Amino acid sequence: xxxxxxxxxxxxxxxxxxxxxxxxxxxxxxxxxxxxxxxxxxxxxxxxxxxxxxxxxxxxxxxxxxxxxxxxxxxxxxxxxxxxxxxxxxxxxxxxxxxxxxxxxxxxxxxxxxxxxxxxxxxxxxxxxxxxxxxxxxxxxxxxxxxxxxxxxxxxxxxxxxxxxxxxxxxxxxxxxxxxxxxxxxxxxxxxxxxxxxxxxxxxxxxxxxxxxxxxxxxxxxxxxxxxxxxxxxxxxxxxxxxxxxxxxxxxxxxxxxxxxxxxxxxxxxxxxxxxxxxxxxxxxxxxxxxxxx
Amino acid sequence: xxxxxxxxxxxxxxxxxxxxxxxxxxxxxxxxxxxxxxxxxxxxxxxxxxxxxxxxxxxxxxxxxxxxxxxxxxxxxxxxxxxxxxxxxxxxxxxxxxxxxxxxxxxxxxxxxxxxxxxxxxxxxxxxxxxxxxxxxxxxxxxxxxxxxxxxxxxxxxxxxxxxxxxxxxxxxxxxxxxxxxxxxxxxxxxxxxxxxxxxxxxxxxxxxxxxxxxxxxxxxxxxxxxxxxxxxxxxxxxxxxxxxxxxxxxxx
Amino acid sequence: xxxxxxxxxxxxxxxxxxxxxxxxxxxxxxxxxxxxxxxxxxxxxxxxxxxxxxxxxxxxxxxxxxxxxxxxxxxxxxxxxxxxxxxxxxxxxxxxxxxxxxxxxxxxxxxxxxxxxxxxxxxxxxxxxxxxxxxxxxxxxxxxxxxxxxxxxxxxxxxxxxxxxxxxxxxxxxxxxxxxxxxxxxxxxxxxxxxxxxxxxxxxxxxxxxxxxxxxxxxxxxxxxxxxxxxxxxxxxxxxxxxxxxxxxxxxxxxxxxxxxxxxxxxxxxxxxxxxxxxxxxxxxxxx
Numbered sequence: 001x002x003x004x005x006x007x008x009x010x011x012x013x014x015x016x017x018x019x020x021x022x023x024x025x026x027x028x029x030x031x032x033x034x035x036x037x038x039x040x041x042x043x044x045x046x047x048x049x050x051x052x053x054x055x056x057x058x059x060x061x062x063x064x065x066x067x068x069x070x071x072x073x074x075x076x077x078x079x080x081x082x083x084x085x086x087x088x089x090x091x092x093x094x095x096x097x098x099x100x101x102x103x104x105x106x107x108x109x110x111x112x113x114x115x116x117x118x119x120x121x122x123x124x125x126x127x128x129x130x131x132x133x134x135x136x137x138x139x140x141x142x143x144x145x146x147x148x149x150x151x152x153x154x155x156x157x158x159x160x161x162x163x164x165x166x167x168x169x170x171x172x173x174x175x176x177x178x179x180x181x182x183x184x185x186x187x188x189x190x191x192x193x194x195x196x197x198x199x200x201x202x203x204x205x206x207x208x209x210x211x212x213x214x215x216x217x218x219x220x221x222x223x224x225x226x227x228x229x230x231x232x233x234x235x236x237x238x239x240x241x242x243x244x245x246x247x248x249x250x251x252x253x254x255x256x257x258x259x260x261x262x263x264x265x266x267x268x269x270x271x272x273x274x275x276x277x278x279x280x281x282x283x284x285x286x287x288x289x290x291x292x293x294x
Numbered sequence: 295x296x297x298x299x300x301x302x303x304x305x306x307x308x309x310x311x312x313x314x315x316x317x318x319x320x321x322x323x324x325x326x327x328x329x330x331x332x333x334x335x336x337x338x339x340x341x342x343x344x345x346x347x348x349x350x351x352x353x354x355x356x357x358x359x360x361x362x363x364x365x366x367x368x369x370x371x372x373x374x375x376x377x378x379x380x381x382x383x384x385x386x387x388x389x390x391x392x393x394x395x396x397x398x399x400x401x402x403x404x405x406x407x408x409x410x411x412x413x414x415x416x417x418x419x420x421x422x423x424x425x426x427x428x429x430x431x432x433x434x435x436x437x438x439x440x441x442x443x444x445x446x447x448x449x450x451x452x453x454x455x456x457x458x459x460x461x462x463x464x465x466x467x468x469x470x471x472x473x474x475x476x477x478x479x480x481x482x483x484x485x486x487x488x489x490x491x492x493x494x495x496x497x498x499x500x501x502x503x504x505x506x507x508x509x510x511x512x513x514x515x516x517x518x519x520x521x522x523x524x525x526x527x528x529x530x531x532x533x534x535x536x537x538x539x540x541x542x543x544x545x546x547x
Numbered sequence: 548x549x550x551x552x553x554x555x556x557x558x559x560x561x562x563x564x565x566x567x568x569x570x571x572x573x574x575x576x577x578x579x580x581x582x583x584x585x586x587x588x589x590x591x592x593x594x595x596x597x598x599x600x601x602x603x604x605x606x607x608x609x610x611x612x613x614x615x616x617x618x619x620x621x622x623x624x625x626x627x628x629x630x631x632x633x634x635x636x637x638x639x640x641x642x643x644x645x646x647x648x649x650x651x652x653x654x655x656x657x658x659x660x661x662x663x664x665x666x667x668x669x670x671x672x673x674x675x676x677x678x679x680x681x682x683x684x685x686x687x688x689x690x691x692x693x694x695x696x697x698x699x700x701x702x703x704x705x706x707x708x709x710x711x712x713x714x715x716x717x718x719x720x721x722x723x724x725x726x727x728x729x730x731x732x733x734x735x736x737x738x739x740x741x742x743x744x745x746x747x748x749x750x751x752x753x754x755x756x757x758x759x760x761x762x763x764x765x766x767x768x769x770x771x772x773x774x775x776x777x778x779x780x781x782x783x784x785x786x787x788x789x790x791x792x793x794x795x796x797x798x799x800x801x802x803x804x805x806x807x808x809x810x811x812x813x814x815x816x817x818x819x820x821x822x823x824x825x826x827x828x829x830x831x832x833x834x835x
Contacts, residue, residue: 094579095573099823103818110816117805225640267644270644274641274645384718395707401725408703
């Protein structure tokens with residue numbers, strides 16, 4: 001029983017991080033329809049940004065986070081302005097855009113590897129004292145993370161549904177032509193989508209790193225794939241749905257340790273996701289997308 | 295036995311009823327027109343017959359056999375061919391390649407493809423050419439389909455369809471987008487196909503087309519059959535006229 | 548020096564075949580997948596295991612590689628074809644990661660992170676293939692046969708249907724073609740060839756490990772297809788040649804060995820991005 005709660009706590013923790021991955025990916029995809037696989041590279045960049053500010057420049061953690069958010073947000077916006085926008089304007093096919101994104105992913109990840117080396121690095125974080133609650137070990141970060149994720153998701157929900165900007169954003173998701181007709185710049189909304197979506201990444205990275213994993217160049221794939229899968233499960237047009245889905249994925253992944261050794265976790269998670277694709281090709285909450293349109 | 299029969303067919307999308315309780319029989323080498331305002335459900339009926347999506351109620355019978363909900367390629371092989379509202383040809387292929395595509399021998403079979411001899415291929419080309427001759431496009435056989443005019447591309451769609459060898463043809467707005475001078479070849483082709491014994495169902499907005507081609511017509515509105523008769527009967531019916539033009543001018547579903 | 552060049556040619560031959568297998572999916576049918584390394588790797592592992600466990604050597608291994616590659620492809624095709632076009636990329640990404648996970652975790656079968664060593668070299672009628680020149684002769688012969696058959700297939704009515712489906716899926720269905728079955732066949736064909744090239748890889752390097760078959764490898768092959776020109780056999784071959792030759796220049800520069808790997812990858816990534824901008828139809832000018 002204690003094992004169950006231990007796994008659940010960890011699941012909630014990891015789920016919070018995955019929720020942020022999903023939120024981030026979906027915020028970008030929904031209005032732009034770009035498969036931003038380079039997101040994995042931006043995520044790696046976020047980790048090393050934290051490291052550079054916190055360890056190399058010896059800034060306090062909160063300052064490092066703020067700066068990392070600024071940097072990552074700019075990098076995300078840079079992707080939109082310098083990579084995707086020019087390509088789309090040239091009229092290349094979707095395939096080519098995705099390939100460029102994959103290329104950028106490879107470049108960023110390996111640049112970090114080149115500069116900082118392949119092994120994991122640590123941030124200057126005070127070691128946490130775990131709590132022991134009726135036989136279950138709880139790290140403070142495991143409680144903080146879901147609260148942070150909830151706060152960010154809540155904040156974004158407020159922005160999306162209570163502000164004018166949010167309404168424009170939602171309109172850009174379903175009906176961009178209508179916006180253009182009314183003189184609202186969809187390309188500006190896309191830029192913000194990339195900026196805000198990317199800004200979430202350093203937070204997610206920090207939450208994960210605080211739990212003991214180091215800053216490393218190979219974490220990008222998991223981040224972007226989990227984010228993309230969460231978006232798929234949560235319904236492509238719904239960033240909030242992606243957050244919920246990411247959370248669920250995290251919990252399921254951890255509870256599956258009951259049945260399988262840890263090394264298999266990730267494979268099983270994606271295996272289950274593929275199964276979901278086969279059973280419900282439109283995702284769990286997604287609206288039906290008809291394959292054929294006449 | 296009617297060739298194609300719709301029995302109490304209904305289709306709803308979400309809460310919206312696109313087609314309600316429609317029963318029509320087609321057959322006997324007749325050319326039947328489906329008319330009605332936008333949103334009346336005409337193209338939806340085509341999609342239901344050809345299996346793009348299943349009906350929410352009712353059945354589709356072909357030569358007495360229940361084909362309701364069969365996948366599109368199965369329906370096509372049974373003998374029902376269709377064209378689409380928008381011109382759909384393979385622009386990156388030549389005209390004669392387009393025509394060949396209709397032939398059943400052009401299939402996903404690896405062995406047939408690998409083992410076909412040069413003579414076999416020539417035989418296919420020959421049949422494709424015959425279909426192109428019928429629509430008078432054979433002189434443009436080696437050109438890319440994207441280089442054809444809009445009207446010629448419409449004729450090319452017919453040539454493809456002929457390759458299929460279907461007995462029943464569903465033509466979705468064949469005259470759409472054509473100026474009246476270009477109507478001629480298209481209408482001639484349709485009449486000739488009727489003459490060859492095909493059962494043809496046309497969806498059309500253009501009443502002249504209906505009047506000049508069709509043996510009978512069915513008036514649909516809001517997913518239901520309102521009236522059936524000869525084109526002349528329907529056109530001179532004042533109630534239908536009001537319904538048609540009233541709905542065209544008003545806000546349609 | 549001669550040996551070095553011949554060795555590179557062997558590598559190009561192997562990867563050209565893999566690139567061609569991917570081009571079947573991406574260039575000819577319009578199915579954008581990033582799971583090729585999964586099929587390549589499955590073929591490599593299958594070939595290694597079969598030849599290590601039985602005495603069948605390269606030829607038995609190659610048959611296993613083809614079979615397993617085809618099997619993995621048909622498995623991968625199920626989720627891939629169930630989703631609508633846009634999500635194919637996502638589904639294939641998932642497949643790739645799952646299989647890489649299998650290579651890494653199925654310790655008993657695949658040797659885990661350490662991989663499998665001592666894979667036997669090919670032998671032909673008792674003649675053992677050792678030198679790069681002999682490898683090149685054998686592998687080139689195999690590749691030529693495969694490519695010849697493939698070209699004949701693509702020039703046939705099957706190829707015509709493929710081209711049509713790439714442009715529009717609806718009309719072929721309306722003309723009675725089973726488009727789904729066509730796509731599955733292409734997947735299986737692609738997987739079989741990828742598996743074969745995987746087998747050739749295993750018996751050349753004589754050692755397989757999971758890191759050769761991860762998503763970066765898939766991206767690498769995708770880059771080859773794009774750079775050369777999608778939808779043309781020569782494009783895939785040219786792309787393979789360029790992407791393997793170019794970073795070889797690095798060998799002659801005074802760089803620390805630890806940096807070689809990342810620098811190589813960065814070069815691939817940059818080439819990929821550049822081609823997307825400057826010549827998305829590839830060097831030979833295939834589809835874009």
